[in-house]
Amino acid sequence: MDFESTTVDQKQSNAEEHALSTADLNLLRQAAQFLGRFRVLVKLAQTHERHNQAVREAAEALYSALCDLLDEVKVARFDVVNDFIYFNGTRIGVGTSEFDLMQYLVEQMTLRNIGSMILDDAVEPEDLLCFAFVFTQLDLGHKDPFDELLRLMALEGIAGIAVSKTVPRDMNLYEQLDHPPKEQAKRSFISALRLIREAVKDGIAQGKVNPRKIKRVIETIVDTIISDERSMLALTAIRNYDEYTYYHSFNVCIYSIALANRLGLPRKILAEIGAAALFHDIGKTDIPQSILNKMGNLTEEEWKSLQQHTIAGVKHLTQLKRLDSATLQSIIVAFCHHLNMDSSGYPQTMGTIKPDAISRIVRIVDIYEALTSARSYRMKPFSKAEALEVIAKRAGTELDATLCAVFAETIGPEHESSSQSDSAPKGSQGP
Amino acid sequence: MQNSPSRMATSKKEANVTAIVKKMAMVYKNLRTYDLNNPVLQDSFKSLYGALTSFLDVHGLLSLLVRPNEILYESVVVYSSEEKNESLAFNLYKDGIRLLSFREGLPKRELMKFMIALNEARDADPYQADLVTILWEKDLSYITYRAVDIFLEDDESQDLEQLLGRASSDQQLTGAQPVVNPELLLRDLGLSDKSQPRRFAFKRAVKEADIRRIAREIVNEDYVTKLRRCSRICIQILRLDSDDMTFNRVVGFVGKMCDWLVHEKEFLAACNIVSDLRSIRDLPDLSDQRRASIDETIEKLGNSKTMQMIGEYLNTIPEQQAEEVYAYLTLMAPNSVGPLCEILAECEVRKARYLLCRAISVIIKNKPEELRPFLSDGRWYFVRNIVMILGMAGNPEAIPLLYQVVAHPEARVRREVARSLGRIGSPAGTRMLGELVNDPNKMVRMASLTSMRQIADPEARHIIEPIIRGKGFMNLSPDEKREFMRTYGSLGSESLDLLVDIVEGSSQNFDEKTRAMAVYGIAMIPGDETPSILTAISNSYDGPIRYAALEALATIMP
Numbered sequence: 001m002d003f004e005s006t007t008v009d010q011k012q013s014n015a016e017e018h019a020l021s022t023a024d025l026n027l028l029r030q031a032a033q034f035l036g037r038f039r040v041l042v043k044l045a046q047t048h049e050r051h052n053q054a055v056r057e058a059a060e061a062l063y064s065a066l067c068d069l070l071d072e073v074k075v076a077r078f079d080v081v082n083d084f085i086y087f088n089g090t091r092i093g094v095g096t097s098e099f100d101l102m103q104y105l106v107e108q109m110t111l112r113n114i115g116s117m118i119l120d121d122a123v124e125p126e127d128l129l130c131f132a133f134v135f136t137q138l139d140l141g142h143k144d145p146f147d148e149l150l151r152l153m154a155l156e157g158i159a160g161i162a163v164s165k166t167v168p169r170d171m172n173l174y175e176q177l178d179h180p181p182k183e184q185a186k187r188s189f190i191s192a193l194r195l196i197r198e199a200v201k202d203g204i205a206q207g208k209v210n211p212r213k214i215k216r217v218i219e220t221i222v223d224t225i226i227s228d229e230r231s232m233l234a235l236t237a238i239r240n241y242d243e244y245t246y247y248h249s250f251n252v253c254i255y256s257i258a259l260a261n262r263l264g265l266p267r268k269i270l271a272e273i274g275a276a277a278l279f280h281d282i283g284k285t286d287i288p289q290s291i292l293n294k295m296g297n298l299t300e301e302e303w304k305s306l307q308q309h310t311i312a313g314v315k316h317l318t319q320l321k322r323l324d325s326a327t328l329q330s331i332i333v334a335f336c337h338h339l340n341m342d343s344s345g346y347p348q349t350m351g352t353i354k355p356d357a358i359s360r361i362v363r364i365v366d367i368y369e370a371l372t373s374a375r376s377y378r379m380k381p382f383s384k385a386e387a388l389e390v391i392a393k394r395a396g397t398e399l400d401a402t403l404c405a406v407f408a409e410t411i412g413p414e415h416e417s418s419s420q421s422d423s424a425p426k427g428s429q430g431p
Numbered sequence: 432m433q434n435s436p437s438r439m440a441t442s443k444k445e446a447n448v449t450a451i452v453k454k455m456a457m458v459y460k461n462l463r464t465y466d467l468n469n470p471v472l473q474d475s476f477k478s479l480y481g482a483l484t485s486f487l488d489v490h491g492l493l494s495l496l497v498r499p500n501e502i503l504y505e506s507v508v509v510y511s512s513e514e515k516n517e518s519l520a521f522n523l524y525k526d527g528i529r530l531l532s533f534r535e536g537l538p539k540r541e542l543m544k545f546m547i548a549l550n551e552a553r554d555a556d557p558y559q560a561d562l563v564t565i566l567w568e569k570d571l572s573y574i575t576y577r578a579v580d581i582f583l584e585d586d587e588s589q590d591l592e593q594l595l596g597r598a599s600s601d602q603q604l605t606g607a608q609p610v611v612n613p614e615l616l617l618r619d620l621g622l623s624d625k626s627q628p629r630r631f632a633f634k635r636a637v638k639e640a641d642i643r644r645i646a647r648e649i650v651n652e653d654y655v656t657k658l659r660r661c662s663r664i665c666i667q668i669l670r671l672d673s674d675d676m677t678f679n680r681v682v683g684f685v686g687k688m689c690d691w692l693v694h695e696k697e698f699l700a701a702c703n704i705v706s707d708l709r710s711i712r713d714l715p716d717l718s719d720q721r722r723a724s725i726d727e728t729i730e731k732l733g734n735s736k737t738m739q740m741i742g743e744y745l746n747t748i749p750e751q752q753a754e755e756v757y758a759y760l761t762l763m764a765p766n767s768v769g770p771l772c773e774i775l776a777e778c779e780v781r782k783a784r785y786l787l788c789r790a791i792s793v794i795i796k797n798k799p800e801e802l803r804p805f806l807s808d809g810r811w812y813f814v815r816n817i818v819m820i821l822g823m824a825g826n827p828e829a830i831p832l833l834y835q836v837v838a839h840p841e842a843r844v845r846r847e848v849a850r851s852l853g854r855i856g857s858p859a860g861t862r863m864l865g866e867l868v869n870d871p872n873k874m875v876r877m878a879s880l881t882s883m884r885q886i887a888d889p890e891a892r893h894i895i896e897p898i899i900r901g902k903g904f905m906n907l908s909p910d911e912k913r914e915f916m917r918t919y920g921s922l923g924s925e926s927l928d929l930l931v932d933i934v935e936g937s938s939q940n941f942d943e944k945t946r947a948m949a950v951y952g953i954a955m956i957p958g959d960e961t962p963s964i965l966t967a968i969s970n971s972y973d974g975p976i977r978y979a980a981l982e983a984l985a986t987i988m989p
Contacts, residue, residue, distance in 0.1 A: 029643070079536065079572070086572045116536065164535070165491075215564045263646045268568050311668050315677040318665070318684040323691055328657040335664045338621035345621030347671060353663055357648045367620050394622060402641040409637060 027072055028264075031087035034065040034076070036101055041128065042108070045136040050129065059129040066119060066128070076119045080109050080166065092264075112138055113146035115166035123160030130156040189235045191217040192253060196246045196278060211322065218253075218274040222267050225257050233258060233411070236369075245284050245292070248369055253278040255365040259403065259410045260358075275326045276333035277362050283313030283334060307346045310335050329358060337362045340398035360400040364407050367391060367399075384411065445507045447486055448493065452502055452510040454479040455546075456519045462550040463517075476546070480539055487535040494532040497523045519549075526552060526562035527578040537573040544569045655692070659700045662688045666707045679724040682708070686728035693737055696744065698755035705729060705762040726764065733767025742774030745783035753786055760790035768794055768801045776813040788816055792823035799829035806832060811841035818844060822851025830859050837863055842872040849875055853882025861886060865894040873911060880918040884955075892926060895919045899929070905945065912945055916952030924958055934968060934976060947975040954983035962988060 041058040048055045069076045079086040085102055086092065092102065109117070112135070134152040142148040146165045153161070195217050225232045236251040256277035257270050265273075284292060287309050291302045298306060313334030320327050335347070336359035343351040355363065371387040382390070388408055395404040458475045465472040486493055496503040502510035502520045512518035523531065533542075548569050552562035563578045665685045669678065685704060692701040711717065712725040741756065748756060760771070768791055775787045795801045805817045814836060821829040833848050849867045852860035860882070867879040883891045898904060899915055907915070916933075919926050933941050933949035941949075950968055954961065962984065969980035 077536070212561055212564060215560065215567075219564065219567045260649075263642055263649070265646055265649060267570060269649060271567075311671060314664060314668055315674075315681060318677075318681055323658070323687060325654050325657060328654070328661045331661050331664060332657065335668075340621065347667075349667055353660075353667060356652060356660065357645050358652075367622065370620055390622070398622060400645070402638065402645055405637045406642065 027069075028087060028092050030065070030069050030072070031076070031078070032092050032101070032264075034062065034069055035078070035085065035092070035105055037062040037065050038132070039101055039104060041132040042136055045132045050133060055129070056125075059125045059132070062128050062132075063123070063125040066123060070119075070121050074120070078117045080106055080115055108135075110166065111140055111145070112149055113144070113166045114149070114163050116164040118162040118164075120160050127158045127160055130158050131161050134158070186235070189232075189250065192221060192250045192278060193246055196249045211320075214275060214278075215271070215326075218271045218278065221253065221274055222257055222261075222270045225254065225261055225270075226267065229258055229261070244373070245281055248373060249278055249281055251369045251373070252280060252362060252365050255369065255407070255410070256358075256361050259361055259365060259407050262406050262410050272326045272329045273358050273361065276330040276358060277365065279313070279317065279330045280333050280337045280362050280366065281309065281313065282316045283309035283311065285316070286312035307338070310338055310347050332356055333359050333362050335359075337366055339363070340394075341400060342397055344398060357400075357403075360403055361407075364391060364399055364403055368407070368411070444490070445504060445509065447482070448495075448504040448507075449509040451479065451482045451486060451493070452495065452504075452519070454482055456510060456512070458546050459519050459522075459549055460517060462546060463553070476543065479546075480542055483533060483542065484537060487533060487537060491535045492532060494530060497529050497531060499524045522549065522553060523562065528562060528576050530577040532575045534573045534575070541571055541573050545571060545574050655695050655697055655700075658688050658692055658695070659697070662692070662700070662704050666704065666711070669708075669711055675718065675720065678721050682721075682724045682728045686731055690732055690734075690737055693732075693759070694740060696752070698752065698759045702755065702759045702762065705732065705759065709762065729762070730764040730766045733763045733770065735770035735773075738767055738770035738774060742771075742778065742787075745774070745778065745786065746780050748783065753782070757786050757790050760787075761793040763790075763794055765794055765798050765801050772802070772805050772813075772817070775816055776808070776810060784816065788820050788823060792820045795820070796824045796826055799824055799826050799832060802829075803832055803835070806835045811839070811844055814839065815841070815844045815847045818847040818851050822847070822854035825855055827855055827857035827859050829855060830857060830863065833860075834863060837866060842870075842875055845870060845872065845875045846878045849878035849882050853878075853885035856886055858886060858888040858890065861888040861891050861894070864891070868894060868898065873908070877911065877914055880914045883918050884921045887921060887923075889923050889925065892919065892922045895922070896929065899933075905942070909944060909948065913948040913951050916948045916950075917955045918952075920952035920955030921957075924956055924960075927953065927956055927964075930956075931964070943973055943975050946973070947979040950976060950979035950983055954987055 037058065041055070041062050044052070044055045044058050066076065073088055075088075077088050085105060109115075131153065134149065134156055138145055138149050138152065146163075149163065153163070195214060221232065232254055236254055253274050257274045260270050260273045287306055291298065291305055294302065314331050317327060317331045317334055336353065336355040339345045339347070339349070339353070339355045339359065340363070341355065341360065343349070343354070368387050368391060371382040371390060372384060373381055391399060391404050391407070395401040454475065458472070458479050461469075461472040461475050483493070493504070495509070497520055500511060500513055500518060500520055501508050502523075510520055512520060515521045545566070548562065548565045552560070552565050555561065555565065563576075566576060662685055665681050665688070668681055669685070685708065689701045689704040692698075692704070708725050708729060712722055741760070745753075745756065760767075763771075771787060771791050771794075775784060775791070778784045778787060791802075799821055802817050802821060806814055808814050808817070818833065818836060821832060830852070833851060836844055837848055839845055839848070845867060849864060852864055852867075864879045864883050864886070868876055868883070870876050870879070883895070895915060895918060899919060904912065904915070916930065920930060930949045930952045934946050934953070936946055950965070953964055953968070965980050965984045965987070969977055969984060971977045971980065
């Protein structure tokens, strides 16, 4: 029984989970590779004959990917659950390269009412080839496409591949409890804003900011981003200049989670990143409003004072007196989010402290968000293109090039805020 | 939803669900009572899994509606309990779960994770986590749930309108906009002013291998790595920061992290932290208040619980980590001595005992008085170790403490006292050695003579000479006589006259063998003349004396 393999000791359990996630990550990548090759075969099957060389090679490649998987597991099971594909019970992380792939496959499987696809070692390349053609040529206008699929599979004599029907949701119950994605995104937005305002106004350590509450809010944001990234990113266009820090923190949180999601990270880590990003500027509560809201350039002294917010952030977070992973990560990000990869930036650490990957994510997002929002500088914000230009010039030196590139993909052209225009003048060109 | 009508189970399907939920409640109850390997718990879990998967194989899905005291399936009450503490329904409901669904293909491991989550939530600190959070972290795929957002139930819509009303888009920005230098904006963000042309193309930079590398970097950044990184940051802040108010708090936090690292057996990292704290403490311009804060934190690290943990670990410690533990322990404050001594008293592994002795000796080096209470312990072996530690510390202030056990009934303790006096090496110990050199036990006397040689206090001649001249001396064994002679010789050239007298047989009626022993004493006299004296003696007609002289010459001549 599986009980033996589980321990109630939290520390050990954390370690096991960590080890599991590292091992799983490789397996999930193999599963994603299989799905990628499946899509290639399906697409080829739409335009080519079965005997076409390219088709046969694609089937061989798919078979090879399946063999890799079956070396690790007895059965490869792919389930479509809540718009995601799960491999043997674990959600396949949606990385940059898998994003479109997953959307395509979920859509195609849903159209055919396929809830699960199970493959075992009885499969031959020919079975994969036949299945791809049956899958492609299925009449989607059929009154029950799934039954038709089963009939065609039996007709082709496909072995080693089993499919099961999408399990219908108990719609009555779900309708009562579910919120539409956009509504859910708004709810998360409000919760996060409230949270950061409470943290700033009441002081994070006064016991008024409930860690459970933080977790719940961040978890909702993570889920919303995973299921409906666009709705969530659209909310970053909302601004309130009186409460710049809150809105900025919220936006940095959203963008950071979205970027990290493109790396295919487990959602528990996404939640940690979200929390760290949400509180990255908590130290600004110690900086006089006269500096934060100053219209115009800061003096040298004011600038030095502003720099102190990274240190102040750490001091605020140490008030939590908790040593859970999320708190530690928040401290690291609060300190490192103005540190560059080449040890420039601030606070000056003489290279003794290098920014970790999560701080590097928040660093990029923070710059982008600060440049594209008008805040107290009372200047017109940089356009998305201009902000990306600033980032691009520093990619590979001050900023992590790969993360910059993933971020550019994350915000993509479709997330161009309607309120912003690429032709908008730079900050220096105010009226 | 709460007001929807409900009825009791009638059909077979409903009866099956009732049985499943009953089994689930049983597992839930058993989890509280039994540990995970208990057969009662395992049997109840097997039974639940069997019933649930049989149902799912037929129906594909099982959705349960949760009410405060009931669980419903298709408007039918399948579980009811008014006993809140043990009620499955109430414990789901109170954390916001309203709908629970199990899907076909549910693996055993996932059901187990779910049941364990229910149990964890029961004992969770409500301030830190609830069932929804715990379930979320389990990342279940075949079990789904819907929960009400308990934080958004109050005047939500009003707040939404309020917030969105106040907010605006960037385009609506109006009013005076003074010219701001964008370079300064970039400086505020910690960026350089890059005027060179851009050579970076986003699309080309996205390489799958790089993305995987970063993902791995994040996943591999485990808790301990974070602790280490965080502690380095806090230490950096302690060095940079000029704010007295928060110094104490950050120091306390660093201490907490250090304690955790020790619990994670990361002694090297912990050692670095305490070393850093100590180096900050020793900064000349540090205020007394800050110094006291660091002292207090280091004292807290020596708490008995942590020391106990280290003690247990020492019994199984790998060789290579022993020195890391030793290095860490040596940085502890004297308050840790008590718990460490308790561990020492119980420790059964010789190497671990020795490591503890070495560590304690460093900690009490300047405060040997800390060990006084342990010298009156009833366990002689423990007292012996304490005496050994006092010797290792090498502080003459320990000598008065050693007086406390100089007459200890156990000879092995007295012998250790003699050894420790030698290690301390202070002439202040000579008087005590004078007592021990007359001890009824030979091994105590021998150890005392060795220590006298180590101290080399000329005053010791006044202790040894009467013994050599005494009546009892002739009754000692040859090796002991030899040790007396050697020790006497080692005390300086003034010992020469008596030793030469003994060799020549002109002083007292010493037998030939005893006279030969005096030759070894002469060999111990420091000085250039010793070889010539021994050469002269090597011409003696007396065989044993001649032989002793030749042997002594061989040992001192290069």
